[in-house]
Amino acid sequence: MNFNYSEAPYRIRDDIPEAHRLIWKMIAKPGNWWRGADRVAILSETRHAVHCELCKERQAALSPNSIKGEHALVTNLPAPAVDAIHRIVTDASRLTEAWLNDLYTKGMTDGKYIELLGIVVAVISIDGFHRAMGMPPEPLPEPEAGETSGLRPEGLADLGAWIEMISPLKVAERESDLYGRNKQTGNVIAAMSLVPDSVRMLKILSGVHYLDMQDVANPGANGGRSITRPQIELIAGRVSSLSDCFY
Amino acid sequence: MLRASTQVSGESVNLNGIVEGNEVQTGLRGGEALIRFAEASVGNSVDDKADGIRVAREAVKDELGENSMVDAAGVIANFQRMVRIADGTGIPLDTPVAMMTSSIREDLGINEYGSACNTPALSLPQRLLGRLLQPALPLVVKLLTRNMSKPN
Numbered sequence: 182m183n184f185n186y187s188e189a190p191y192r193i194r195d196d197i198p199e200a201h202r203l204i205w206k207m208i209a210k211p212g213n214w215w216r217g218a219d220r221v222a223i224l225s226e227t228r229h230a231v232h233c234e235l236c237k238e239r240q241a242a243l244s245p246n247s248i249k250g251e252h253a254l255v256t257n258l259p260a261p262a263v264d265a266i267h268r269i270v271t272d273a274s275r276l277t278e279a280w281l282n283d284l285y286t287k288g289m290t291d292g293k294y295i296e297l298l299g300i301v302v303a304v305i306s307i308d309g310f311h312r313a314m315g316m317p318p319e320p321l322p323e324p325e326a327g328e329t330s331g332l333r334p335e336g337l338a339d340l341g342a343w344i345e346m347i348s349p350l351k352v353a354e355r356e357s358d359l360y361g362r363n364k365q366t367g368n369v370i371a372a373m374s375l376v377p378d379s380v381r382m383l384k385i386l387s388g389v390h391y392l393d394m395q396d397v398a399n400p401g402a403n404g405g406r407s408i409t410r411p412q413i414e415l416i417a418g419r420v421s422s423l424s425d426c427f428y
Numbered sequence: 429m430l431r432a433s434t435q436v437s438g439e440s441v442n443l444n445g446i447v448e449g450n451e452v453q454t455g456l457r458g459g460e461a462l463i464r465f466a467e468a469s470v471g472n473s474v475d476d477k478a479d480g481i482r483v484a485r486e487a488v489k490d491e492l493g494e495n496s497m498v499d500a501a502g503v504i505a506n507f508q509r510m511v512r513i514a515d516g517t518g519i520p521l522d523t524p525v526a527m528m529t530s531s532i533r534e535d536l537g538i539n540e541y542g543s544a545c546n547t548p549a550l551s552l553p554q555r556l557l558g559r560l561l562q563p564a565l566p567l568v569v570k571l572l573t574r575n576m577s578k579p580n
Contacts, residue, residue: 414429
Protein backbone atom coordinates (compact mmCIF):
# COMPACT_ATOMS: atom_id res chain seq x y z
CA MET A 182 0.00 0.00 0.00
CA ASN A 183 1.38 3.41 -0.89
CA PHE A 184 1.31 6.36 1.49
CA ASN A 185 1.54 4.01 4.43
CA TYR A 186 2.00 6.39 7.34
CA SER A 187 1.80 3.73 10.04
CA GLU A 188 5.59 3.90 10.37
CA ALA A 189 5.64 7.71 10.45
CA PRO A 190 7.16 9.30 13.54
CA TYR A 191 3.89 11.13 14.23
CA ARG A 192 0.22 10.12 14.20
CA ILE A 193 -1.29 11.39 10.97
CA ARG A 194 -5.04 11.70 10.38
CA ASP A 195 -6.33 8.87 8.15
CA ASP A 196 -8.00 11.22 5.67
CA ILE A 197 -4.61 12.60 4.62
CA PRO A 198 -3.05 9.36 3.26
CA GLU A 199 -6.43 8.42 1.75
CA ALA A 200 -6.45 11.65 -0.25
CA HIS A 201 -2.81 11.25 -1.25
CA ARG A 202 -3.49 7.71 -2.52
CA LEU A 203 -6.42 8.94 -4.56
CA ILE A 204 -4.34 11.71 -6.14
CA TRP A 205 -1.54 9.26 -7.00
CA LYS A 206 -4.13 7.05 -8.70
CA MET A 207 -5.57 10.01 -10.63
CA ILE A 208 -2.13 11.13 -11.79
CA ALA A 209 -1.28 7.64 -13.09
CA LYS A 210 -4.35 7.51 -15.36
CA PRO A 211 -4.54 8.99 -18.87
CA GLY A 212 -5.82 12.55 -18.72
CA ASN A 213 -7.49 14.88 -21.18
CA TRP A 214 -4.26 15.84 -22.94
CA TRP A 215 -1.43 13.75 -21.47
CA ARG A 216 -1.16 9.95 -21.27
CA GLY A 217 -0.52 8.18 -17.99
CA ALA A 218 3.20 7.78 -18.66
CA ASP A 219 3.48 11.49 -19.50
CA ARG A 220 1.64 12.43 -16.34
CA VAL A 221 3.96 10.34 -14.18
CA ALA A 222 6.87 11.92 -16.06
CA ILE A 223 5.48 15.35 -15.12
CA LEU A 224 5.47 14.18 -11.50
CA SER A 225 9.08 13.04 -11.81
CA GLU A 226 10.20 16.27 -13.51
CA THR A 227 8.47 18.31 -10.80
CA ARG A 228 10.64 16.66 -8.19
CA HIS A 229 13.78 17.11 -10.25
CA ALA A 230 13.29 20.82 -11.03
CA VAL A 231 14.82 21.97 -7.74
CA HIS A 232 18.14 20.42 -8.79
CA CYS A 233 18.27 22.22 -12.16
CA GLU A 234 21.29 24.57 -12.39
CA LEU A 235 19.62 26.75 -15.03
CA CYS A 236 16.66 27.30 -12.71
CA LYS A 237 18.99 28.22 -9.84
CA GLU A 238 20.76 30.79 -12.04
CA ARG A 239 17.46 32.22 -13.20
CA GLN A 240 16.15 32.47 -9.65
CA ALA A 241 19.17 34.54 -8.70
CA ALA A 242 18.92 36.81 -11.75
CA LEU A 243 17.09 40.11 -11.81
CA SER A 244 15.12 38.84 -14.79
CA PRO A 245 14.75 35.11 -15.50
CA ASN A 246 14.69 35.87 -19.23
CA SER A 247 18.23 37.24 -19.09
CA ILE A 248 19.67 33.75 -18.48
CA LYS A 249 19.72 31.41 -21.45
CA GLY A 250 20.51 27.72 -21.36
CA GLU A 251 19.10 24.22 -21.19
CA HIS A 252 17.20 22.69 -18.29
CA ALA A 253 18.63 19.57 -16.67
CA LEU A 254 16.11 16.83 -17.48
CA VAL A 255 15.14 13.46 -16.09
CA THR A 256 12.34 12.76 -18.58
CA ASN A 257 11.61 12.78 -22.29
CA LEU A 258 8.89 15.39 -21.99
CA PRO A 259 8.80 18.08 -24.70
CA ALA A 260 10.96 21.15 -24.00
CA PRO A 261 8.02 23.55 -23.45
CA ALA A 262 6.56 21.17 -20.86
CA VAL A 263 9.88 20.92 -19.04
CA ASP A 264 10.26 24.71 -19.03
CA ALA A 265 6.71 25.08 -17.67
CA ILE A 266 7.29 22.54 -14.92
CA HIS A 267 10.63 23.97 -13.84
CA ARG A 268 9.40 27.56 -13.84
CA ILE A 269 6.21 26.73 -11.90
CA VAL A 270 8.25 24.86 -9.30
CA THR A 271 11.16 27.25 -8.90
CA ASP A 272 10.06 30.75 -9.93
CA ALA A 273 6.29 30.91 -10.11
CA SER A 274 5.90 34.47 -8.88
CA ARG A 275 7.69 35.77 -11.98
CA LEU A 276 5.63 33.90 -14.57
CA THR A 277 3.96 36.14 -17.12
CA GLU A 278 1.32 35.86 -19.79
CA ALA A 279 4.00 36.61 -22.41
CA TRP A 280 5.99 33.59 -21.18
CA LEU A 281 2.93 31.37 -21.49
CA ASN A 282 2.13 32.70 -24.96
CA ASP A 283 5.70 31.93 -25.97
CA LEU A 284 5.21 28.32 -24.84
CA TYR A 285 2.15 28.15 -27.11
CA THR A 286 4.33 29.04 -30.11
CA LYS A 287 6.54 26.05 -29.25
CA GLY A 288 3.79 23.46 -29.21
CA MET A 289 2.20 23.82 -25.79
CA THR A 290 -1.59 24.11 -25.70
CA ASP A 291 -3.77 25.66 -23.01
CA GLY A 292 -5.25 22.26 -22.15
CA LYS A 293 -1.86 20.61 -21.84
CA TYR A 294 -0.57 23.50 -19.75
CA ILE A 295 -3.43 23.41 -17.26
CA GLU A 296 -3.33 19.63 -16.94
CA LEU A 297 0.42 19.86 -16.33
CA LEU A 298 -0.10 22.64 -13.78
CA GLY A 299 -2.68 20.55 -11.94
CA ILE A 300 -0.21 17.67 -11.58
CA VAL A 301 2.72 19.90 -10.60
CA VAL A 302 0.84 21.65 -7.83
CA ALA A 303 -0.61 18.40 -6.49
CA VAL A 304 2.89 16.90 -6.27
CA ILE A 305 4.29 20.06 -4.68
CA SER A 306 1.71 19.94 -1.92
CA ILE A 307 1.97 16.20 -1.24
CA ASP A 308 5.77 16.33 -1.27
CA GLY A 309 5.60 19.53 0.76
CA PHE A 310 3.59 17.73 3.43
CA HIS A 311 6.15 14.93 3.52
CA ARG A 312 9.03 17.41 3.77
CA ALA A 313 7.37 19.34 6.60
CA MET A 314 6.74 16.06 8.42
CA GLY A 315 10.29 14.81 7.88
CA MET A 316 9.18 11.90 5.70
CA PRO A 317 10.77 10.78 2.40
CA PRO A 318 8.85 11.34 -0.85
CA GLU A 319 6.47 8.62 -1.97
CA PRO A 320 7.73 6.44 -4.88
CA LEU A 321 6.26 7.21 -8.30
CA PRO A 322 3.00 5.50 -9.25
CA GLU A 323 2.88 2.98 -12.07
CA PRO A 324 1.33 4.71 -15.12
CA GLU A 325 -1.84 3.25 -16.59
CA ALA A 326 -2.08 2.56 -20.31
CA GLY A 327 -4.72 4.24 -22.43
CA GLU A 328 -5.39 7.22 -24.61
CA THR A 329 -6.19 10.81 -23.72
CA SER A 330 -9.82 11.90 -23.74
CA GLY A 331 -9.30 15.21 -25.56
CA LEU A 332 -12.16 16.56 -23.47
CA ARG A 333 -12.57 20.33 -23.55
CA PRO A 334 -15.37 21.33 -21.19
CA GLU A 335 -18.33 23.49 -22.15
CA GLY A 336 -18.89 26.94 -20.73
CA LEU A 337 -15.36 28.26 -21.07
CA ALA A 338 -14.98 32.03 -20.96
CA ASP A 339 -12.38 34.76 -20.58
CA LEU A 340 -12.71 35.71 -16.92
CA GLY A 341 -9.60 37.85 -16.74
CA ALA A 342 -6.92 35.17 -16.35
CA TRP A 343 -4.33 34.04 -18.91
CA ILE A 344 -6.41 30.99 -19.75
CA GLU A 345 -10.09 30.37 -20.22
CA MET A 346 -12.07 29.06 -17.26
CA ILE A 347 -15.53 27.54 -16.94
CA SER A 348 -17.90 30.39 -16.16
CA PRO A 349 -19.97 29.61 -13.06
CA LEU A 350 -22.93 30.81 -15.14
CA LYS A 351 -22.35 28.20 -17.84
CA VAL A 352 -21.45 25.00 -16.03
CA ALA A 353 -22.52 21.85 -17.87
CA GLU A 354 -24.01 18.88 -16.01
CA ARG A 355 -20.80 16.91 -16.42
CA GLU A 356 -18.87 19.53 -14.44
CA SER A 357 -21.60 20.40 -11.95
CA ASP A 358 -19.53 19.06 -9.07
CA LEU A 359 -16.76 21.61 -9.56
CA TYR A 360 -18.40 24.69 -8.06
CA GLY A 361 -21.51 23.18 -6.54
CA ARG A 362 -24.57 24.56 -8.32
CA ASN A 363 -23.54 28.14 -7.81
CA LYS A 364 -23.41 31.33 -9.77
CA GLN A 365 -20.10 32.49 -8.38
CA THR A 366 -16.86 30.99 -7.25
CA GLY A 367 -13.38 32.11 -6.29
CA ASN A 368 -11.00 32.57 -9.20
CA VAL A 369 -8.50 30.21 -7.61
CA ILE A 370 -11.10 27.41 -7.70
CA ALA A 371 -12.05 28.13 -11.31
CA ALA A 372 -8.46 28.72 -12.46
CA MET A 373 -7.80 25.16 -13.65
CA SER A 374 -11.35 24.32 -14.79
CA LEU A 375 -10.19 24.02 -18.40
CA VAL A 376 -9.19 20.54 -17.18
CA PRO A 377 -11.94 19.64 -14.70
CA ASP A 378 -9.99 16.84 -12.99
CA SER A 379 -7.37 19.42 -12.01
CA VAL A 380 -10.06 21.22 -9.98
CA ARG A 381 -11.19 17.90 -8.53
CA MET A 382 -7.66 17.12 -7.39
CA LEU A 383 -7.41 20.60 -5.89
CA LYS A 384 -10.62 20.09 -3.92
CA ILE A 385 -9.56 16.67 -2.65
CA LEU A 386 -6.21 17.96 -1.39
CA SER A 387 -7.53 21.24 0.01
CA GLY A 388 -10.14 19.28 1.91
CA VAL A 389 -7.50 17.43 3.93
CA HIS A 390 -4.61 19.91 3.95
CA TYR A 391 -6.67 23.03 4.61
CA LEU A 392 -10.46 22.97 4.85
CA ASP A 393 -13.49 21.62 3.03
CA MET A 394 -15.02 24.20 0.72
CA GLN A 395 -18.03 24.68 3.00
CA ASP A 396 -15.71 25.55 5.88
CA VAL A 397 -13.62 27.97 3.86
CA ALA A 398 -16.67 30.21 3.61
CA ASN A 399 -17.09 30.56 7.35
CA PRO A 400 -14.26 32.57 8.96
CA GLY A 401 -15.19 31.02 12.31
CA ALA A 402 -14.86 27.42 11.14
CA ASN A 403 -11.70 25.35 11.55
CA GLY A 404 -12.99 22.09 10.09
CA GLY A 405 -12.44 20.24 13.36
CA ARG A 406 -8.69 20.78 13.14
CA SER A 407 -6.52 21.03 16.25
CA ILE A 408 -5.42 24.56 15.36
CA THR A 409 -7.78 27.52 15.32
CA ARG A 410 -8.92 29.28 12.19
CA PRO A 411 -6.73 32.33 12.89
CA GLN A 412 -3.72 30.02 13.34
CA ILE A 413 -4.59 28.32 10.04
CA GLU A 414 -4.86 31.65 8.25
CA LEU A 415 -1.64 32.93 9.81
CA ILE A 416 0.24 30.00 8.27
CA ALA A 417 -1.59 30.49 4.97
CA GLY A 418 -0.70 34.16 4.87
CA ARG A 419 2.95 33.59 5.76
CA VAL A 420 3.40 30.86 3.11
CA SER A 421 1.77 33.09 0.50
CA SER A 422 3.98 36.02 1.47
CA LEU A 423 7.14 33.90 1.36
CA SER A 424 6.11 32.95 -2.17
CA ASP A 425 5.53 36.63 -3.13
CA CYS A 426 1.96 35.68 -3.99
CA PHE A 427 -0.37 38.64 -4.40
CA TYR A 428 -3.51 36.52 -4.69
CA MET B 429 -9.29 35.76 5.83
CA LEU B 430 -6.91 36.02 8.80
CA ARG B 431 -8.39 39.34 9.80
CA ALA B 432 -11.96 38.08 9.30
CA SER B 433 -11.29 34.99 11.40
CA THR B 434 -9.82 37.01 14.27
CA GLN B 435 -12.77 39.37 14.14
CA VAL B 436 -15.00 36.35 14.61
CA SER B 437 -12.87 34.83 17.37
CA GLY B 438 -12.40 38.13 19.17
CA GLU B 439 -8.62 37.87 19.05
CA SER B 440 -6.31 40.57 17.84
CA VAL B 441 -3.49 39.76 15.47
CA ASN B 442 -0.51 41.70 14.23
CA LEU B 443 -0.78 41.24 10.47
CA ASN B 444 2.83 42.29 10.01
CA GLY B 445 3.77 38.75 11.03
CA ILE B 446 2.63 37.64 7.59
CA VAL B 447 5.22 39.69 5.73
CA GLU B 448 7.90 40.22 8.38
CA GLY B 449 8.00 36.71 9.79
CA ASN B 450 8.94 35.41 13.20
CA GLU B 451 10.49 38.67 14.40
CA VAL B 452 6.96 39.91 14.97
CA GLN B 453 4.77 38.97 17.92
CA THR B 454 1.57 37.94 16.17
CA GLY B 455 -0.65 37.90 19.24
CA LEU B 456 -1.88 34.38 18.45
CA ARG B 457 -1.06 31.40 20.64
CA GLY B 458 1.88 29.58 19.11
CA GLY B 459 1.99 32.14 16.31
CA GLU B 460 5.74 32.53 16.26
CA ALA B 461 6.35 28.76 16.27
CA LEU B 462 3.85 28.31 13.43
CA ILE B 463 5.53 31.02 11.39
CA ARG B 464 8.96 29.47 11.97
CA PHE B 465 7.59 26.09 10.88
CA ALA B 466 6.21 27.64 7.69
CA GLU B 467 9.43 29.51 6.99
CA ALA B 468 11.55 26.40 7.51
CA SER B 469 9.35 24.22 5.33
CA VAL B 470 8.77 26.48 2.34
CA GLY B 471 11.36 26.63 -0.38
CA ASN B 472 12.93 24.66 -3.11
CA SER B 473 15.92 23.16 -1.38
CA VAL B 474 15.44 19.58 -0.36
CA ASP B 475 17.96 18.08 2.02
CA ASP B 476 19.86 21.07 3.36
CA LYS B 477 16.85 22.34 5.29
CA ALA B 478 15.88 19.07 6.93
CA ASP B 479 17.40 19.91 10.30
CA GLY B 480 15.81 23.36 10.43
CA ILE B 481 12.44 21.86 9.58
CA ARG B 482 12.82 19.25 12.30
CA VAL B 483 13.60 21.86 14.94
CA ALA B 484 10.66 24.03 13.86
CA ARG B 485 8.33 21.03 13.69
CA GLU B 486 9.26 19.89 17.19
CA ALA B 487 8.75 23.42 18.52
CA VAL B 488 5.17 23.44 17.23
CA LYS B 489 4.60 19.97 18.65
CA ASP B 490 5.94 21.04 22.05
CA GLU B 491 3.90 24.24 22.17
CA LEU B 492 0.62 23.19 20.53
CA GLY B 493 0.66 19.39 20.45
CA GLU B 494 1.24 16.71 17.83
CA ASN B 495 -2.16 16.96 16.15
CA SER B 496 -1.75 20.71 15.75
CA MET B 497 1.67 20.20 14.22
CA VAL B 498 0.27 17.74 11.67
CA ASP B 499 -2.55 20.15 10.81
CA ALA B 500 -0.05 22.97 10.42
CA ALA B 501 2.05 20.84 8.04
CA GLY B 502 -1.08 20.33 5.95
CA VAL B 503 -1.74 24.06 5.70
CA ILE B 504 1.89 24.72 4.75
CA ALA B 505 1.57 22.10 2.00
CA ASN B 506 -1.76 23.46 0.82
CA PHE B 507 -0.61 27.02 0.25
CA GLN B 508 2.54 26.01 -1.61
CA ARG B 509 0.01 24.65 -4.10
CA MET B 510 -2.44 27.55 -4.11
CA VAL B 511 0.16 30.25 -4.74
CA ARG B 512 1.39 28.42 -7.83
CA ILE B 513 -2.13 28.01 -9.20
CA ALA B 514 -2.65 31.76 -8.86
CA ASP B 515 0.77 32.64 -10.28
CA GLY B 516 0.57 30.03 -13.03
CA THR B 517 -2.78 31.16 -14.40
CA GLY B 518 -2.62 34.92 -13.88
CA ILE B 519 -5.97 35.04 -12.14
CA PRO B 520 -6.97 38.45 -10.84
CA LEU B 521 -7.91 38.87 -7.20
CA ASP B 522 -11.68 38.47 -6.88
CA THR B 523 -13.10 42.00 -7.01
CA PRO B 524 -14.98 41.97 -3.68
CA VAL B 525 -11.87 40.67 -1.92
CA ALA B 526 -9.74 43.26 -3.69
CA MET B 527 -12.08 45.99 -2.49
CA MET B 528 -12.09 44.90 1.14
CA THR B 529 -8.36 44.22 1.38
CA SER B 530 -7.19 47.34 -0.40
CA SER B 531 -5.87 49.13 2.69
CA ILE B 532 -4.28 45.98 4.18
CA ARG B 533 -2.43 45.28 0.97
CA GLU B 534 -1.15 48.83 0.89
CA ASP B 535 -0.06 48.73 4.53
CA LEU B 536 1.75 45.41 4.19
CA GLY B 537 3.38 46.20 0.86
CA ILE B 538 1.68 43.30 -0.89
CA ASN B 539 0.84 45.53 -3.84
CA GLU B 540 4.55 45.50 -4.68
CA TYR B 541 4.52 41.78 -5.51
CA GLY B 542 5.04 41.09 -9.20
CA SER B 543 1.78 39.19 -9.64
CA ALA B 544 -0.18 42.26 -8.45
CA CYS B 545 -0.23 43.32 -12.09
CA ASN B 546 -2.73 40.54 -12.81
CA THR B 547 -5.40 42.42 -10.84
CA PRO B 548 -6.82 45.60 -12.37
CA ALA B 549 -6.59 48.73 -10.22
CA LEU B 550 -9.72 49.53 -8.26
CA SER B 551 -11.76 52.59 -9.11
CA LEU B 552 -12.11 55.31 -6.47
CA PRO B 553 -15.73 54.30 -5.64
CA GLN B 554 -14.63 50.67 -5.23
CA ARG B 555 -11.84 51.69 -2.85
CA LEU B 556 -14.20 53.85 -0.81
CA LEU B 557 -16.85 51.13 -0.67
CA GLY B 558 -14.21 48.64 0.40
CA ARG B 559 -13.20 50.84 3.34
CA LEU B 560 -16.83 51.28 4.34
CA LEU B 561 -17.39 47.52 4.33
CA GLN B 562 -14.28 46.64 6.33
CA PRO B 563 -15.93 46.58 9.79
CA ALA B 564 -18.41 44.03 8.48
CA LEU B 565 -15.70 41.91 6.90
CA PRO B 566 -16.63 38.54 8.50
CA LEU B 567 -20.25 38.90 7.44
CA VAL B 568 -19.35 40.07 3.96
CA VAL B 569 -16.90 37.20 3.49
CA LYS B 570 -19.52 34.75 4.60
CA LEU B 571 -22.12 36.16 2.21
CA LEU B 572 -19.71 36.32 -0.70
CA THR B 573 -18.39 32.83 -0.25
CA ARG B 574 -21.65 31.17 0.79
CA ASN B 575 -22.52 30.29 -2.77
CA MET B 576 -19.01 29.04 -3.43
CA SER B 577 -19.26 26.40 -0.80
CA LYS B 578 -22.72 24.91 -1.02
CA PRO B 579 -22.60 21.20 -1.71
CA ASN B 580 -24.49 19.91 -4.73
